[in-house]
Amino acid sequence: MKIGITCYPVAGGSGIVATELGQQLAVRGHEVHFVAYALPFRLDQYQANLMFHGVETTAYPLFKYPPYTLALASKMAEVTRNFNLDVMHVHYAVPHATCAYLARQILESRGKKLPKIITTLHGTDITLVGADPSYFDITRFSINASDGITAVSKYLADETTEVFGVKKEIRVVHNFFDEQRFKPVTSRCHRKDFVADGEFLLAHISNFRPVKRTLDVIDIFEKVAEELPAKLLLVGEGPDTILARRQINKKKLNDRVIFLGNQSRVEAVLPCVDLFLLPSEEESFGLAALEALACGVPVIGTSGTGLTEVISDRKNGFLLPVGDTTGMARAAVSLLSDPKRLQEFRQAAARIARERFGAEKIITEYETYYQEIIDGGAHSS
Numbered sequence: 001m002k003i004g005i006t007c008y009p010v011a012g013g014s015g016i017v018a019t020e021l022g023q024q025l026a027v028r029g030h031e032v033h034f035v036a037y038a039l040p041f042r043l044d045q046y047q048a049n050l051m052f053h054g055v056e057t058t059a060y061p062l063f064k065y066p067p068y069t070l071a072l073a074s075k076m077a078e079v080t081r082n083f084n085l086d087v088m089h090v091h092y093a094v095p096h097a098t099c100a101y102l103a104r105q106i107l108e109s110r111g112k113k114l115p116k117i118i119t120t121l122h123g124t125d126i127t128l129v130g131a132d133p134s135y136f137d138i139t140r141f142s143i144n145a146s147d148g149i150t151a152v153s154k155y156l157a158d159e160t161t162e163v164f165g166v167k168k169e170i171r172v173v174h175n176f177f178d179e180q181r182f183k184p185v186t187s188r189c190h191r192k193d194f195v196a197d198g199e200f201l202l203a204h205i206s207n208f209r210p211v212k213r214t215l216d217v218i219d220i221f222e223k224v225a226e227e228l229p230a231k232l233l234l235v236g237e238g239p240d241t242i243l244a245r246r247q248i249n250k251k252k253l254n255d256r257v258i259f260l261g262n263q264s265r266v267e268a269v270l271p272c273v274d275l276f277l278l279p280s281e282e283e284s285f286g287l288a289a290l291e292a293l294a295c296g297v298p299v300i301g302t303s304g305t306g307l308t309e310v311i312s313d314r315k316n317g318f319l320l321p322v323g324d325t326t327g328m329a330r331a332a333v334s335l336l337s338d339p340k341r342l343q344e345f346r347q348a349a350a351r352i353a354r355e356r357f358g359a360e361k362i363i364t365e366y367e368t369y370y371q372e373i374i375d376g377g378a379h380s381s
């Protein structure tokens with residue numbers, strides 16, 4: 001198949017999933033074309049069957065906001081026409097589903113072959129941004145205008161049906177990880193780079209937006225560190241990084257916390273970690289949690305979110321209510337203090353991740369779905 005992929009190229013779950021999907025599809029022999037305003041975050045090396053097309057926006061004194069959406073739609077139409085694409089797969093509905101719709105209108109007006117549009121919903125495109133009154137109508141229209149719609153969890157699919165009243169089927173295709181890269185053992189990380197003998201290593205990876213509740217991470221860590229020798233590894237950057245730093249200073253935890261900033265190869269550090277914290281307010285799936293589990297790291301996350309589809313409570317992690325930092329710290333201390341149970345959790349983490357979310361399985365689900373949509377399969381509920 002010839003597949004166009006559009007995503008946000010910055011560090012963030014939707015861009016990472018789109019990039020790794022494209023890479024895996026290219027390995028399987030499909031021709032993949034990325035269309036975005038910059039080279040996606042993890043698209044850092046040449047690969048056969050994979051091309052990148054950058055979108056340029058031209059500045060003009062009248063433009064307070066350069067119309068990126070229009071430039072993207074034009075580029076999508078151009079790439080689709082030039083490479084005869086079968087599918088335009090857009091990740092994150094706002095504004096990508098709308099751009100795909102416009103691109104198809106352009107092609108239709110010129111009597112060209114029309115690609116199928118598939119929109120993958122990732123999270124805040126539905127729960128925050130898309131639901132905002134200024135974007136609601138156009139997001140609903142563009143999702144409904146797609147030939148196929150997927151969501152990264154049942155939680156998000158249900159949320160979309162409820163919030164947007166979408167009548168079409170929303171196919172749940174969970175996120176995935178590359179089994180060759182995310183493993184419990186690696187020669188690339190050395191615990192002594194982070195902790196002394198006998199110390200535990202806790203970690204959190206995110207783009208430090210308020211929805212991630214980074215201050216809860218620090219609160220949980222502080223409570224754990226009162227009971228056990230431990231350090232906290234923070235990976236990523238975002239608007240709340242400054243708040244996190246301030247809180248760490250205030251709590252005098254500076255010598256216990258390591259900031260690594262953005263890392264494109266988190267699989268090189270995760271196997272060194274004992275416990276991963278993701279106490280998000282809202283999480284449609286939690287790709288960072290899956291990547292930790294795949295490396296054999298148990299995860300503490302929040303119940304009532306999409307994390308319930310990723311973490312098996314009391315088998316490879318714990319699910320607790322949003323904001324219950326005391327309960328989370330208690331769960332962390334009890335697990336870390338019990339080496340036998342910790343080892344069982346580690347093994348279950350890697351095993352369950354492989355059984356349910358390995359790339360081999362999930363990429364086949366995407367391929368099958370593309371073919372269904374290309375063949376014009378019924379997708380109304």
Ligand code: GMT
Pocket residue numbers: 008011012013014015016017122123124125152175207211282283284285286287288
């Ligand atoms: O940062 C992004 O690229 C998107 C981001 C979001 O806020 O929508 O992440 C979402 O997509 C990821 C990949 O599918 C999911 O693993 C995250 O759970 C989800 N984030 C939220 O729902 C907050």
